[in-house]
Amino acid sequence: xxxxxxxxxxxxxxxxxxxxxxxxxxxxxxxxxxxxxxxxxxxxxxxxxxxxxxxxxxxxxxxxxxxxxxxxxxxxxxxxxxxxxxxxxxxxxxxxxxxxxxxxxxxxxxxxxxxxxxxxxxxxxxxxxxxxxxxxxxx
Numbered sequence: 001x002x003x004x005x006x007x008x009x010x011x012x013x014x015x016x017x018x019x020x021x022x023x024x025x026x027x028x029x030x031x032x033x034x035x036x037x038x039x040x041x042x043x044x045x046x047x048x049x050x051x052x053x054x055x056x057x058x059x060x061x062x063x064x065x066x067x068x069x070x071x072x073x074x075x076x077x078x079x080x081x082x083x084x085x086x087x088x089x090x091x092x093x094x095x096x097x098x099x100x101x102x103x104x105x106x107x108x109x110x111x112x113x114x115x116x117x118x119x120x121x122x123x124x125x126x127x128x129x130x131x132x133x134x135x136x137x138x139x
Contacts, residue, residue: 044104064080074115091111101127105117107121
């Protein structure tokens with residue numbers, strides 16, 4: 001009896017965690033504009049589970065691979081993007097400030113800490129755009 005209760009509790013916990021991660025990803029779908037004077041026009045567009053596009057410093061890149069880990073707080077967002085000359089891997093942290101604002105810290109060629117840090121990476125704030133995300137053709 002005790003084993004059955006443990007199995008049922010573990011199943012419930014894993015199902016709730018899975019549903020929670022799907023809900024968090026669905027909250028992110030849309031177009032997010034970078035709010036800073038350093039990169040006017042910068043964006044993160046999460047179109048669906050297979051298409052994420054970053055527009056940063058005048059260049060637009062469709063992510064080759066990505067992984068969200070919503071079990072972390074702030075959650076982890078790792079991605080790979082192709083530059084004109086090479087493929088780069090990025091590690092980052094994201095947290096929702098509110099429903100329409102995210103804080104995003106990107107680490108390039110450096111270790112990601114467990115929490116936001118002033119000692120590395122670049123911190124960006126993103127606001128949800130009211131415009132619908134554009135559909136990007138496959139490269």
